[in-house]
Amino acid sequence: MLIEGNSALVTGGASGLGEATARAIVERGGRVALVDMNADKGQALASELGDAAVFVQADVTSEEDIGAAIEKAEQLGPLRAAVSCAGIAWATRTVNKDGMAHPLDAFAKIIQVNLIGTFNVMRLCAAAMTKNNPLADGERGVVVNTASIAAFDGQIGQAAYAASKAGVAGLTLPAARDLAKAGIRVLAIAPGTFDTPMLALLPEEARQALAAGIPFPQRLGAPADFAKLAVHLIENGYLNGETIRLDGALRMPPK
Numbered sequence: 001m002l003i004e005g006n007s008a009l010v011t012g013g014a015s016g017l018g019e020a021t022a023r024a025i026v027e028r029g030g031r032v033a034l035v036d037m038n039a040d041k042g043q044a045l046a047s048e049l050g051d052a053a054v055f056v057q058a059d060v061t062s063e064e065d066i067g068a069a070i071e072k073a074e075q076l077g078p079l080r081a082a083v084s085c086a087g088i089a090w091a092t093r094t095v096n097k098d099g100m101a102h103p104l105d106a107f108a109k110i111i112q113v114n115l116i117g118t119f120n121v122m123r124l125c126a127a128a129m130t131k132n133n134p135l136a137d138g139e140r141g142v143v144v145n146t147a148s149i150a151a152f153d154g155q156i157g158q159a160a161y162a163a164s165k166a167g168v169a170g171l172t173l174p175a176a177r178d179l180a181k182a183g184i185r186v187l188a189i190a191p192g193t194f195d196t197p198m199l200a201l202l203p204e205e206a207r208q209a210l211a212a213g214i215p216f217p218q219r220l221g222a223p224a225d226f227a228k229l230a231v232h233l234i235e236n237g238y239l240n241g242e243t244i245r246l247d248g249a250l251r252m253p254p255k
């Protein structure tokens with residue numbers, strides 16, 4: 001898929017991995033609808049990117065919000081890429097040290113945003129993409145979702161987060177199969193530990209310990225590393241139905 005001249009909808013586009021992906025798409029001549037709840041950061045980035053970008057304040061779990069965001073994206077050019085980076089983190093043990101069970105509403109909230117939100121964006125964007133003219137190879141669009149290595153090696157306290165991300169990894173192949181006839185590819189990236197505002201919530205000591213556990217390169221991932229892979233997945237028309245780890249060979253220990 002050629003990025004230049006086409007539009008992409010990027011959720012979580014105001015921060016971290018989504019922001020870096022939006023910047024990379026614009027650098028390649030694409031247009032971006034930045035979809036996020038954070039209006040201050042989203043609007044600031046859209047103004048910086050100029051005519052190539054628009055900010056849409058939207059909740060990924062809302063059908064109405066995402067429908068409106070798709071309309072905005074289509075005003076910038078044919079919507080041929082959807083990148084889902086919106087997500088939230090949460091850590092609590094299934095039963096905590098005081099014997100309290102994991103709050104069910106917290107589990108449901110993580111699934112709602114990370115899994116159902118991602119699916120909501122994918123299904124609505126894919127439906128819009130089916131109306132695109134096929135390119136020479138029959139391709140109409142591409143969806144790139146964000147899982148996590150927690151989908152495969154979730155740590156203590158990550159039952160909800162890991163379940164949400166395993167759901168994102170799990171839907172990749174069946175969605176690619178569902179959308180094959182329409183010429184729409186579906187992929188997921190499973191990042192390791194990346195230096196974004198999400199990770200900045202951890203104390204510096206904990207961030208350094210995380211970096212020290214990465215075989216090579218022994219550093220946290222940079223948002224630009226993620227963006228490079230995201231644009232490659234958009235551009236490489238033979239990649240489909242796969243979740244790709246991007247983690248410097250990190251395999252997370254229990255804690």
Ligand SMILES: NC(=O)c1ccc[n+]([C@@H]2O[C@H](COP(=O)([O-])OP(=O)(O)OC[C@H]3O[C@@H](n4cnc5c(N)ncnc54)[C@H](O)[C@@H]3O)[C@@H](O)[C@H]2O)c1
Pocket residue numbers: 011012013014015016017018035036037038058059060061085086087088089113117146147148149190191192193194195196197198199
């Ligand atoms: N940073 C990491 O180490 C890491 C590792 C693995 C996976 N991930 C995943 O990568 C994605 C991006 O994470 P990040 O590190 O860039 O985080 P981030 O907090 O910097 O960015 C996430 C963005 O999503 C937005 N968002 C949250 N809920 C939303 C909703 N309901 N609707 C619309 N927007 C919403 C936030 O406002 C924020 O701007 C997330 O899905 C995260 O789970 C991150």
